[in-house]
Amino acid sequence: VVSTQSTGIQGMAALVEGRLTDAKRKLRETVVMANKADLNKLTSSAFLLLAHIFVDIGNQTDALEMVKSAHEIANRIPDISLQMWSCKMLEQLYRTDQPEKSGEMRELREKLTAKIEKESEESTSLPEHNLLQWLDSEFPSSCMSMV
Numbered sequence: 150v151v152s153t154q155s156t157g158i159q160g161m162a163a164l165v166e167g168r169l170t171d172a173k174r175k176l177r178e179t180v181v182m183a184n185k186a187d188l189n190k191l192t193s194s195a196f197l198l199l200a201h202i203f204v205d206i207g208n209q210t211d212a213l214e215m216v217k218s219a220h221e222i223a224n225r226i227p228d229i230s231l232q233m234w235s236c237k238m239l240e241q242l243y244r245t246d247q248p249e250k251s252g253e254m255r256e257l258r259e260k261l262t263a264k265i266e267k268e269s270e271e272s273t274s275l276p277e278h279n280l281l282q283w284l285d286s287e288f289p290s291s292c293m294s295m296v
Contacts, residue, residue: 153182157191161198169202176202193222193231200238213242233261 160175176195183191196219203212216238223231240254 153179153186153188153191156182157195160195164198164202169206173199173202189222189226190228190231193219193226193228193235196222197231197234197238204242209242212238216242229261229265233258236261 156175157179160172160179163169163172163175176199179195180192180199183189183195196215200212200215200219203209203215216235219231220235220239223235236254236258240251240258243251243254
């Protein structure tokens, strides 16, 4: 697992530094190792980063395949942040040739955003959340039952 993460980090660093060939090689190694170890989040993230590289070099076909794979994994896990990222990329990749699919991805991303906002609102209304807000005042009475 550590070797896989290290390779992934090296791939991300190469991407940031503009060394696209090294980034592709390291990220592909990450995908292979992560698949063997069943590290779905890492696999999905590596696919999305590879897709960014393919977009940068003008290879929309491979970018689309990478994002579709990442999106499938993100839905299976499920991981909402990876779902949002892959939806946004699919929306952009579909925009020119398949505007109806682009619209579907935008709608899905909006639903995911609404879900995140709803969960956030629900969690902030829980009494346990008062513990997060307690700093220099008296201990909240609504939290006494938790102690």
